[in-house]
Amino acid sequence: MAVRLTRRRPAAPRRTAGAVLALLVAAVPLVGVLGTPAGAAKAPKYSQPGPYAAGVTTLDLPDRKVEVWYPVKEKAAAGAVPASFDLIQKVPPAIVGLLPAGASVVVETDASRDLPAAQRKGGFPLVLMAHGTAGYREQMHFLASHLASWGFVVASPDVTERSLGTLLGTFLGTPAPPAVDDVTTMRATEALVRAEGDRAGGPLEDRVKADRVAITGQSAGGNTALRYGAEPGLVTAIPISASGYSSQTGTYVTFPDVPVMFVTGAADSVVPLANVQAGFGAANAPTRLVVIDAAGHASMAGICPIGGPGGLVGLAETNKLPVPDGLKRLASDGCANPAPDPDPAWAPINQAVTAQLRDAFGIDKRPKGLNQRTFDKFAPVAVQYQERRS
DSSP: OEEEEOOOOSSSOOOOOOOSOTTOOOSSOOOOOOOOOTTGGGSOGGGSOOSSEEEEEEEEETTEEEEEEEEEOHHHHTTOOEEEEEGGGGSOHHHHTTSOTTOEEEEEEEEEETOOOOOOTTOEEEEEEEOOTTBOTTTTHHHHHHHHHTTOEEEEEOOGGGBHHHHHHHHTTOOOOOOOOHHHHHHHHHHHHHHHHHSTTSTTTTOEEEEEEEEEEETHHHHHHHHGGGSTTEEEEEEESOOSEETTTTEEOOOOSSOEEEEEETTOSSSOHHHHHHHHHHSOSSEEEEEETTOOHHHHHTOTTTTSTTHHHHHHHHTTOOOOHHHHHHHHTTOOSSOOSSOTTHHHHHHHHHHHHHHHTTSSSSOOSOSHHHHHTTTTSOEEEEEEOO
């Protein structure tokens, strides 16, 4: 059986979820079709697609792959086929063997593969993106494609040490791969993309701004973003569904001396709001906090809409697939049943992250779209905004 999550790009791209549990296959086909949401014309500017289309390509580090999204002129993207990826390829062979022959879970994205990148004098700002536990490099594609449309190059590596394939493999008794520190992985990713920007004839030649970088990440990837704070040229860290708190050490990370924006869901039971608020209070000013009232951990990860009624956990149980309890929680926390597509959390996430990046890189002469009045425009989705300047 096959599950295919389709996307259509009319005047503005739609958003279809990525997944934490890539192993799931439904007994019935699943197709998501969305039109333009009611009231979209009044939505905050940076929650809407930017002036570019999004391209995507895959680069290679010696031990893992890196997905890179980048701006493309709309004319160059006309008629292009949406890029897609098969989540079944993320899981161990032992689980694939439990599925029907030829099973696939294909997710189409808002980017198109290997289109010629747009050009701009000095290049486009670089944003690193780190996925969380049981994730994969394409997981936050809804946000990455959105940022590319606003003129950013976004690079997301497979953080293999905590990836979906590794987690499921160890659950089944497969030894974990040699560990590489996540900050080391992000550092190598930044160097790789910068080298690609310098490589004559490469797809990103002269497209990557040379001197500065930002980082975002979800869940464990959000803590990676905070731990990247000492890297040269960093202008902001944006942890999503993360607080900076380590359950292993019982302490918070050393917060970076750059502006930080925390973005989280009030309904998150994996990383409680109280922990994020404590991180917001402990981080070095200036810092911002965006709380999406009804969103949980899975909402922020972009995975709730996959699977229809019952979601990913329901599909796993229907197909009698082994799923660790921890993954069940990650895959369902905060999800409605059935989950709307696009998830209501995505537009506020897109707004917050885009506005923070534009402010941190100095693209906007003063902060735009970073105030309670702007986030009130997402009603009936309630979003709370705070900032600390000292």
